Amino acid sequence: MPCLADELASRVVSAYSSQTPLNIIAAGTKSFLGRQADNCEPLDVTGHRGIIEYDPAELVMVSRAGTPLVEIEKVLHEHGQMLGFEPPFADAGATLGGAVAAGLAGPRRAYTGSVRDFILGTTFINGKGETITAGGKVIKNVAGFDLFRPMARSMGTLGVLLKVALRVLPLPEQERTLLHEESDELSALRKMNQWPMETQAISASSWDGTHIRIRLSGSESGIAHASAHIGGDQMDEVSYWRDLTNFKLDFFQQPGRLWRVSVAPMSAALGLSTHQLIDWGGAQRWLKTDETPASIRARADQLGGFAECFSPDPNVPTYHPLNGIALATEKRLKTALDPAGILNPGRLHPGF
């Protein structure tokens, strides 16, 4: 295995010296996100796989980045543990490295944390082909700059991930989903944000225009208490949250482009003429719509958030454009890690 890491590093060294842009590839389950530059050489990292270290009592797992999520989740489940952020596309073969680079997280994210919140350290190859270690494998660690959490959502533009140490969580003793009729958006948002004041058991909440769904996780009596407080009908549709995570609900099959709008949970209704599915208690709003990208992004901006287009379209960039000081500040980090701009150029931001 270490040979493969060395081989990957020497590929990056030569790409750096010849200024050849690289397209980092694993399972390709998120190839629809971001723009892939032309004339890139592919750098396949899927061979660099395997769990390196896992001790359930430490709540820490260290794995090579090419390890498929299904393999990781299987081992964790065997020990009564799980990934805290419900990454999508595990069944489609997604790898740990890809999950980190894209930083997508399922409904649990709003309650337990995002991909980056669980990263304790990484080893990666920078744009010069050097192998860099940042962070470690313990929960509390402030030595050195945090170059590991920013790997999440960087779309491979900051480094080729080799190893990732993750904090993991115990599987809840029980889970239950409650269904609540509610057709008013503001009232739905208010309820989803009030219930957590009464219980720590909520691990997901969505609203689809007619119903709020609340998932409870925890001990039997904790769930019973929360259920009694929240009320509503118990759902036995266990696949709902998995299908939401993996973009498989009927909602996602409707016509129009798929947009992800990220805003403060209690932000006002977007008020666009769209199909909408609200997740993360209001903080993540999925739209299926033909509204213009400009109008969606303007509305997200107005609410202090941002919008990402999840339907591949050569004319619509996935990621929310940045400019001015914000873009200049991003560029400082990119230049420090990938001075020649050869790692997934243009995948996240136009130009770098």
Add this chain to the structure above:
Amino acid sequence: MSRPKPDRDPLIDQLRSALPEDCVVADPVSMKPYECDGLSGYRQIPRVVVLPRTVEQVQAVMKICQKTRTPIVPRGAGTSLSGGAMPHKNGVVLSLARLNRILEIDQDNRTARVQAGVRNLQISEAVQHLGLYYAPDPSSQIACTIGGNVAENAGGVHCLKYGLTVHNILQVKMINLDGEIVSIGGTSLDSPGYDLLALLMGSEGMLGIVIEVLVRLLPVPKVARVLMAAYDDIEKAGNAVAAVIAAGVIPGGFEMMDKAAIQAAEDFVEAGYPTDAEAILLCELDGTEEDVRDQVRKVEELLAKAGATDIRLAANNIQRVRFWSGRKNAFPAMGRISPDYYCMDGTIPRKELGHVLTSIARLSEKYGLRVANVFHAGDGNLHPLILYDANQPDEFEKAEAFGAEILDLCVAVGGTITGEHGVGVEKIERMCVQFDEASLAQFMAVRKAFDPDGLLNPDKAVPTLARCAEFNAMHVHHGELPHPELERF
């Protein structure tokens, strides 16, 4: 080195013309309180101290310092335990203490927008009536500022369940070296582009000056109960911690103290600890009434099974506070039994606890210095307190050497030199032990990308390779680092 008298220093003249009279302090007597932070063994009177009241004044200071290439040392409350706020002799100490307003509380979204100089505890106090609080609780929380918490990625006793500063901040506004306001993060749960917010956490003032922070607030748990368990063997206590966590319980707080710490704390505050125990655990469980009842039952059983000689559940809130008082006063308690103490801050994988504590005991004999251990057992963050007397010749140096060996040991077992106190000036050479050359050079490249001239908090947190080469030349034995067999990760 000779330098112009304070009143003739052109830098001070420029600062005086940009800031109100009482915002610039340049006489040595008035600057005395700024000569050190919580790491009082390191002292330096700065060239000048500025205490701006407005963001515009901070911007003006940055512009002057950039133009004159003057080092800038940002300072919150000065509670750093690693010398993060220790002044530079040619530099400006930039105090953010007067930016102390809570700007906005958003009850609906459970956030608070505060200026950098707002104290950590002040936030929780301001939102208490809403049933909310700010979770990270470093032991200095009564004094330390949120800006300092960002710079150090401060922790506390509740990190295992509620996270570090990095998990509880949504947005930071900072001033870069050009004097521009940069907004990082946002009101939503994530933000477009790179996660610069994470990069900023724990960056020890080297990437910019924090002026404003948007913090997440959490609902105060309905119920919190504390179990205290005593063990006649410290390894049994360590195994008990592992058993609780492996069983799927994430306690709100999970602390361990060894015999020396128990005795000192008991003598100081009469917390009700059994002083004949080799180790005690404090396990706080919080949530709803029902959840906590279940967890207490489960944890009690696990602690007993691990061999506890005594288990007590705090009967009420008064007893709960009393149980915690011993742990929270462990540091001052040391002050009563020793003229000085030196607090270390390594983190280790928990399973290494027995081995590490045995080694620390051996080092204690080697150096002839007593040591007491308090431990954030849930997350592996160890605070050995080395007792010494600064008035005895060489004792401070011995304590430092003892501490350095403890940190090397933490790295060797797969841990880190600092869990929550930061590198600062104190542990900069230990960075050469934990990280390889390429990684240190990468950290330096990031620093330079934000601050090409190295003006922001110079000579801290990230060592130059030259410094490491010098350090290694002195410390490498037979051409090898300590524990060369171990992979550095």
